[in-house]
Amino acid sequence: MQSTARLDAIFAALADPTRRAILARLASGQRSVMELAQPFDMSQPAISKHLKVLERAGLISGGRDRQRRPRKLEPKPLAAATKWLERYRRLWEGNYQRLDALLEDLKEKP
Amino acid sequence: MSTLKITTPSDREIAMTREFNAPRQLVWDAHTKPELVRKWLLGPPGWSMPVCNIDLRVGGSYRYEWRNDKDGTTMAMGGTYKEVKPIERIVQTEKFDDPWYEGAATGTMVLKEQGSKTILTTTVRYASQAVRDSVIKSGMTTGVEQSFDRLESTILAAGAKR
Numbered sequence: 001m002q003s004t005a006r007l008d009a010i011f012a013a014l015a016d017p018t019r020r021a022i023l024a025r026l027a028s029g030q031r032s033v034m035e036l037a038q039p040f041d042m043s044q045p046a047i048s049k050h051l052k053v054l055e056r057a058g059l060i061s062g063g064r065d066r067q068r069r070p071r072k073l074e075p076k077p078l079a080a081a082t083k084w085l086e087r088y089r090r091l092w093e094g095n096y097q098r099l100d101a102l103l104e105d106l107k108e109k110p
Numbered sequence: 111m112s113t114l115k116i117t118t119p120s121d122r123e124i125a126m127t128r129e130f131n132a133p134r135q136l137v138w139d140a141h142t143k144p145e146l147v148r149k150w151l152l153g154p155p156g157w158s159m160p161v162c163n164i165d166l167r168v169g170g171s172y173r174y175e176w177r178n179d180k181d182g183t184t185m186a187m188g189g190t191y192k193e194v195k196p197i198e199r200i201v202q203t204e205k206f207d208d209p210w211y212e213g214a215a216t217g218t219m220v221l222k223e224q225g226s227k228t229i230l231t232t233t234v235r236y237a238s239q240a241v242r243d244s245v246i247k248s249g250m251t252t253g254v255e256q257s258f259d260r261l262e263s264t265i266l267a268a269g270a271k272r
Binding site for chain 2: 008011012015088089091092093094095096098099100101102103104106107
């Protein structure tokens with residue numbers, strides 16, 4: 001997949017709260033579909049659907065154990081997505097730090 | 111120093127929240143008086159804002175032009191005010207001269223007073239989720255990235271001095 005198309009897939013995948021919760025759980029280690037389904041009020045097929053979206057986006061992968069197919073987090077694509085937000089944040093933080101200084105000047109004026 | 115929060119409150123929006131240690135009237139002035147806006151709304155290092163026209167009334171328009179003083183590159187955007195509620199809220203259309211995304215965007219600025227501080231929230235709503243995502247993506251595919259890298263190192267250097 002091209003990097004731009006992949007980024008679209010990543011942001012689409014991250015737009016859903018259930019999928020974000022799944023990623024958060026996988027951050028502490030790999031888990032089976034059954035384990036992942038447990039905290040949610042959802043059927044296993046419903047969870048599997050979410051996992052497919054995450055897998056297509058490259059955010060998770062299946063483990064080596066074919067039988068249980070535990071899923072694990074793939075940190076790199078997620079880092080690519082958050083990198084943009086971090087850069088955007090820094091750009092605006094630069095603007096706002098200048099604004100902080102300007103506001104201090106304005107406050108001192110009578 | 112207050113930190114900037116960026117969120118995606120819906121699939122078409124990007125929102126930023128930042129606290130300022132100043133009364134609401136001053137933060138409002140800094141966003142609406144051209145002579146003040148030009149002092150801080152500059153983006154990466156090396157850019158200035160030679161044009162800043164603001165006709166602050168419903169139906170009035172605004173225009174911002176930036177210039178990279180090193181290589182002469184320019185960038186410009188403008189739009190029309192849809193809502194103006196002094197020191198509280200502005201809703202405006204936003205369009206770049208050289209847009210890298212489709213459709214018009216709508217920006218909403220809200221100022222809330224909290225004691226002696228002011229909370230600023232700006233939300234940009236894009237034409238569709240695809241457009242919003244492409245805006246997010248654009249930071250990685252355009253030359254802007256390099257400028258951001260410089261900004262990053264400047265901020266890190268400034269932080270190290272403290």
